[in-house]
Amino acid sequence: MTQRVPASPTHPVPPAADPLAAPSLKRRMACWLYEGMLLFGVVFIAGYLFGTLSQTRHALDNRSGLQAFLFLILGIYFTWFWHRGQTLAMKTWHVKVVSAQGLPLSQSRALLRYLLSWMWFLPPLLLTIPLGLPAGSMGLLSLVWVLVWALLSRFHPQRQFWHDAWAGTRLVSAK
DSSP, X not given: OOOOOOOXXXXXXOOOOOTTOOOOHHHHHHHHHHHHHHHHHHHHHHHHHHHXXXXXXXXXXXXXXXXXXXXXXXXXXXXXXXXXXXXXXXXXXXXXXXXXXXXXXXXXXXXXXXXXXXXXXXXXXXXXXXXXXXHHHHHHHHHXXXXXXXXXXXXXXXXXXXXXXXXXXXEEXXX
């Protein structure tokens, strides 16, 4: 028979876990990498669909159109899933996106989060234009920026990514 020990100064009751606490940075980045692998299929199918519908014969033809189409497809993908709380990668890693108050996201809030999430890639992409960097240097610059952007979450009071703070959203652990 187990005897319960009442809470006392020598046996404090552990505090309840904050339901809006951010998952660890390691778990969020693992989810981020897994999301990238899953998006390979989404981008492949969207690219095939675009090439078929536009009758593109060469990969560099209609490049701007393809980029705009992929931006739109990814926007629909993320807005739809975030509005429902999780993408497949987020379900796998038990991460959920909610509003700053812990409520489900509206579609407009999910769209705002999608637009602001481009902070993961936009700064290094914009730097490559005036610097004329080769692909290898651009890849290294992007990797360094992703690491910096992820580590900047350490300076947020709730350890959230800054684009989430700006969008009024937050990543939380999903039980």
